[in-house]
Amino acid sequence: MAGTSVVPANRGRRNTMVDDEKLVFETSKGVEPIMTFDQMGIKDDLLRGIYQHGFEKPSAIQQRAVRPIIEGRDVIAQAQSGTGKTSMIALTVCQIVDTSSREVQALILSPTRELAAQTEKQILAIGDFISIQAHACIGGKSVGEDIRKLENGVHVVSGTPGRVCDMIKRRTLRTRAIKLLILDESDEMLSRGFKDQIYDVYRYLPPELQVLYLSFLFIVYYAVGPTLTRYATV
Ligand SMILES: Nc1ncnc2c1ncn2[C@@H]1O[C@H](COP(=O)(O)OP(=O)(O)OP(=O)(O)O)[C@@H](O)[C@H]1O
Numbered sequence: 684m685a686g687t688s689v690v691p692a693n694r695g696r697r698n699t700m701v702d703d704e705k706l707v708f709e710t711s712k713g714v715e716p717i718m719t720f721d722q723m724g725i726k727d728d729l730l731r732g733i734y735q736h737g738f739e740k741p742s743a744i745q746q747r748a749v750r751p752i753i754e755g756r757d758v759i760a761q762a763q764s765g766t767g768k769t770s771m772i773a774l775t776v777c778q779i780v781d782t783s784s785r786e787v788q789a790l791i792l793s794p795t796r797e798l799a800a801q802t803e804k805q806i807l808a809i810g811d812f813i814s815i816q817a818h819a820c821i822g823g824k825s826v827g828e829d830i831r832k833l834e835n836g837v838h839v840v841s842g843t844p845g846r847v848c849d850m851i852k853r854r855t856l857r858t859r860a861i862k863l864l865i866l867d868e869s870d871e872m873l874s875r876g877f878k879d880q881i882y883d884v885y886r887y888l889p890p891e892l893q894v895l896y897l898s899f900l901f902i903v904y905y906a907v908g909p910t911l912t913r914y915a916t917v
Contacts, residue, residue, distance in 0.1 A: 714751060717747075729774070729809070745770070752779075760898070769801060769805050772806075774809055776815075776865070785836030787839065789863040789865065800819045802841040817837060819842060829855065840856060863892070868899060
């Protein structure tokens with residue numbers, strides 16, 4: 684397991700980066716920062732998207748967590764708001780999915796509709812040159828639109844647990860090709876009482892699943908308990 688932690692701060696959503704120089708990081712043994720996107724083994728068209736998006740160098744959490752994730756390891760990454768976690772999700776998801784298949788290969792669960800939609804947007808922006816198809820599957824939006832989008836075929840679903848669970852149970856969201864599950868703000872989700880829905884979704888996912896937990900608080904280590912036995916040490 685790779686745990687990446689920094690000093691906690693405020694939780695408001697940001698549109699500017701936290702100054703990495705002021706952060707303190709702890710990582711599992713053997714996790715070395717990779718200082719450029721070029722050195723991360725990212726596919727060329729995706730690199731173009733990253734640079735086109737205006738990212739010149741990876742943020743501190745991206746330097747430490749992107750490589751283990753794209754190597755297929757289960758990762759717990761903990762960092763405060765504005766450190767580049769959402770962009771890291773977008774980048775790693777775009778790297779991992781095979782866009783020649785139209786099956787859902789990555790599923791991101793978020794505690795709020797806003798966050799799920801923001802993640803979808805970031806994936807579409809960074810993955811522009813790889814023609815990634817992502818869909819935000821969130822409560823409050825038309826179920827008919829979800830069904831149409833999912834039946835058309837998407838690579839990535841970013842959603843809230845209730846609507847995602849509903850789509851899985853209707854068999855509109857097919858889970859057999861999902862290889863990566865991301866729980867964004869997992870501390871928030873578990874404290875908000877989404878736990879049963881998350882486990883409900885989890886039951887439908889293939890056994891060979893890579894899991895990425897993103898968290899603001901350290902309690903995720905305790906809250907997810909049994910799932911930790913699945914973790915490899917990075
Ligand atoms: N490597 C990078 N280089 C430059 N800007 C970046 C980089 N990574 C992320 N950003 C920008 O920094 C801001 C915060 O990034 P992001 O939303 O990914 O962080 P976050 O940790 O998820 O924070 P929040 O929870 O506030 O959304 C965004 O405007 C994003 O475009």
